[in-house]
Amino acid sequence: MLKETLLLAKNIRTDGYDGSLEAYRRAGGYTALEKVMKSMTPDQVIEVVKASGLRGRGGAGFPTGMKWGFIPKDRKPTYMVCNADEAEPGTFKDHFLINNDPHLFLEGMILGSYAIGCNHGYIYIRGRSVRPAQRINEAIEYLYKAGLLGKNILGSGFSLDLTVHRGAGAYICGEETALLESLEGKRGQPRVKPPFPATHGYNACPTSVNNVETLACVPFIVKEGAEAFKKIGTPNNYGTRLVGISGHAAKPGIYEVAMGVSMKQIINDLGGGVRGGKKLKAVIPGGSSSNVLRPEEIDIPFDFDSVAKAGSMLGTAALMLFDEDTDIVELAYRTILFYNHESCGQCTPCREGTFWLRNLVRDFRENLGDSQKLERIGRVSQQMFGTSLCALNDAAAGPIKAFVTKYPEEFKKHFI
């Protein structure tokens, strides 16, 4: 029987823990910050995060220490931006942290800001998450009062302000350059890269954009050391993941597991399998942007590299289960509807591709499909790959192509 490995959710799983500053400190919170302020240089913080092998939890899995190392040391100001714009269907792990233990990622953010020499950080949170934004603002207020934010933190000479910036309902703002555009008061449309945010980010200054869960890992790494972090997980995939199980699962929710444990076990032991004793038909392993897996494909280690090898993506570790009664065409339609709606319209292949895919899948949904249309779905999605400024285009085309390739029989049921 698979059990949780508690690293980020340790406090949250403790009875009576309320996520207040007092409770967080009682559980050993902000000791990593005290340690760093007293005895570590910014470079030492970057080194320990590099040595831990921590990879970004937002979806792409880029090494965090390396990202911080890219920030030039001779250009000021620099900015730390926390990406809390969690909006990918199936994903709710960052909100789990924000709502239940906001100080964990805030401590990580202060440590990261110190590491890259940032004196003003921004937390970009989606506009509809009104209460979570309030939760962070309250936590920040307590930090100022306690002298853990503001000028001269813990007498170290390091100063930091944090500002919560609310989006206004656009999934694309989770893409880091679109997020920066939005933070600058513009339409949230992705930028041409290079230059990358590390040299020209917020307000054209060096900027590091990091996900909530990524930052939440940092206090542990700083406090316990890189080796302690590397004891959890598998090589190149160290640490834990907050897995969000949803869909037709018997026990949906957030579960924290060591990376590399069996995905099948996560689904059956933690998620309780499919509800109502039904059979499993499909699994989406890492949010709506990741390719669907058939039940016979899920006996794999749940980490970045293994899920990629299986032809999908660990992404946001949002495991969605679908039972035998699920109409895959309906699932595909909901998926493409989302991407068509959220395409920012800047790049033609994405704007038009998501539109045509939506229309094609809709035809099947209305029982107007035929073999030519099935083939056309494959062709349109193939033509979309790699043709736009950001990953939304591929994130729309990939899953749709996977649905028709892996479940052709489901689409054939909807032929005229």
Add this chain to the structure above:
Amino acid sequence: MPGFSSAVMKEVEGIFQRYPRKEHALLPLIHLVLRENKGCVPEEWDQVLADMVGVSLNHVRGVITFYDMLQREPRGKHHIRVCTSIPCGLCGGDKVLERMEDALGIHAGQTTPDGMISLEEVQCIAACDKAPLIQVDDHFAQQVDPDRVEEVVAAMRRK
């Protein structure tokens, strides 16, 4: 031309302090307009916002038309959002929306004639373990049973 009260102007000054350029404060200022104007941005505010942050009218309109939350029409006293994305849509969210439209007598995107309740169909609101999900004002209602939608609406009307 509309404008903020002097109390809100103090908030505006505080917001400007937190950004290196005034124009970066456009979204936070728009959120204030939403708060003060029943959840919408009336068109006559566009020029006011442009002047306050120092950008063109077109810039402001470009921003307002880009983001989903920024609507021109006032919302109802209560605002209901129904998620029909995955996984909600496949766990009964579409039925919840259907029943909601029937119970309110309006389509998604509209407001009841008495101005009490407005309805919006939304994509993922990040609490997928509780699908199907609706958001009433700032509160989430989880695992909504389509058969109980009428009760929910009746209870809201009584409030």
